[in-house]
Amino acid sequence: MSKLEKAALGEPAPLAQSDADDVFLSVRDLRIHFDTDDGLVKSVDGVSFDVARGRTLGIVGESGSGKSVTSLGVMGLHRSARAKVSGEVWLDGQELIGAHPDEVRRLRGRKMAMIFQDPLSAMHPYYTVGHQIVEAYRVHHDVSKKIAKQRAVEMLDRVGIPEPGKRVDSYPHEFSGGMRQRAMIAMALVNNPELLIADEPTTALDVTVQAQILDLIRDLQKEFGSAVIMITHDLGVVAEMADDLLVMYGGRCVERGPAEAVFSEPRHPYTWGLLGSMPRLDRDETDRLIPVKGQPPSLINLPPGCAFNPRCPYADIPKDDVTRTVRPELTEVGSRHWAACHMSQEQRERIWTEEIAPKL
């Protein structure tokens, strides 16, 4: 406890949530770099956030911006010698980056669990789906195989696998893409984890099943007060689930705040681009989607200054070319709402209301 308080005090600013909920996970200045033959890949480069019990943090951002690497970092799953991890991860008062790997392993499954983005890589091809859920359950519950199997069938049923009693003995390759994803969700939820990290949990799922899965996650939250991190590129899901939102670009956080604020008054040009390139059914179809122009940045040689500058249509607005030389820090742009951009608040408000919002 006291350690957590110290960490919270030592932290300079933007993070403390004003409505002081019961912070369950606190990530401070997390950095995860990979040594490769071509250079050091800075996949995550100084990311901080908090998640309270019963709350949901949505993480969005370009493909390759560091979302999965961040969450694997929280789970303590970067074990290769080429991965350099620094910063702090506080889970329920316990720091994990400095903790012994065995200690972190003990926490996985029950205290924290993850729905991985790639179901096949998270499942063993030679064991049946049921066997794998049974094993995950028995690590944390001293029960017979028979009872664990009942629990596995129940979980498969809850994620919407038809005839779960027959399907429990199938191998992963005999499941469809979405069924595998659901089997993995069943595995992650089998122990009612206190922190659930869901990395693109519904990418392979159609909307009806998606709704069912989102309900399941809400139930977990309601029943067990679990904290949830929801990584997704589906802004519809984010809008529905997230209390807070974190936008990543090039391994860093460029905007963070209450989900409503980030949707209705986004204050970073990258976030604008993200909202503009979204196909939506509730609006008239425009013929072409408008992607954010240009290529994602190299994480070995990030552009100097603001990493978004080669693609930002407003890079020339801040004076003295500061955008290309000085890296913008997160500054407060609203209540509990932060963005990292050199433009002044007025400039951003004007561009958003006059140029961007009318076109969305």
Place this chain on the structure above:
Amino acid sequence: MSDEKAVSIPQQSGGTQAKDAGADGEILLKVTGLQKHFPIRKGLLQRQTGAVRAVDGIDFEVRKGETLGVVGESGCGKSTMGRLITRLLEPTAGTVEFEGRDITHLSTGALRPMRRDVQMIFQDPYSSLNPRHTIGTIVSAPFRLQGVTPEGGVKKEVQRLLSVVGLNPEHYNRYPHEFSGGQRQRIGIARALALNPKLVVADEPVSALDVSIQAQVVNLLDDLQEELGLTYVIIAHDLSVVRHVSDRIAVMYLGKIVELADRNALYKAPMHPYTKALLSAVPIPDPKRRKVKSERILLKGDVPSPISPPSGCRFHTRCWKATQICRTTEPPLLELRPGQRVACHHPENSEDQAPQDTELLTEARQAAAELGKSSDTSSDK
């Protein structure tokens, strides 16, 4: 709308939308009565105790230069269908014709030339990439296998392909596990496009991509179609993406096609109740509307199993319009309006096909009642 009178004049299609390009084209791929049943085996002797009827008798054709979107619930047989038409799986029954030639039972050797023309982008990028090969090796493999040397050399072409899908040159020497999910998906796309195929079957090509890169890839597919006249079958569960890319859309349910229609008709006036439910359930990206869930038709009841699908119309266990005939008689896929084929006894937005049969099944009455309840609450917004 322009197609109201187009019944017997196939040439007639309103030239108002660019997307119509392929609508009159010649048929590139034709599928008839296609089936795939996977046996379920049990016990030491591996006796067959049943079968998963993953694809259970479907017919459709794909015209040159068009994009056919395929949507449907998880497990309804979309990927299996994709693997059948690319001949990665052997059908249990039915035929597949490519460019007028029956390729249903061609041997591996006889298939090789066709492999170049027909490419598949796999749903599970990770498992389709060899973990021991670098991305450079993986994307250049098609050139080596087909003995083709592109202008400017293989490495240059591979780097061009990588940049086209939004990857950096620095990725060339990396291994699959060193990529993010969306990057892996794009590696699969680059590999599939390497040899300028005629038909690309893309299984969830953008599901792991964020919206911006999704847009980039969707636009890329569009451009290639225009430049090279590519034909696509795009499998996706994301209806907004499918609408964006498709000329026509096939909706699958439990191994069957239940509706096959021009894009606009399908979105404006879906006829199959299942299509309507799918369209209504798309979440809307606006947190202010979070509480307004009422317009959704959330399908109740379990998804039936493809091991023992329901009798008659397979949707009758969840449909709010189901009557006796739905339970007993399978509705045929009929063209109820030009360019719109539907398999339903009591379609929406069209004349009832079995008007004499009016008594709802008990489950349907419940489902209809719940829909009624929720549409009440929607009126106060």
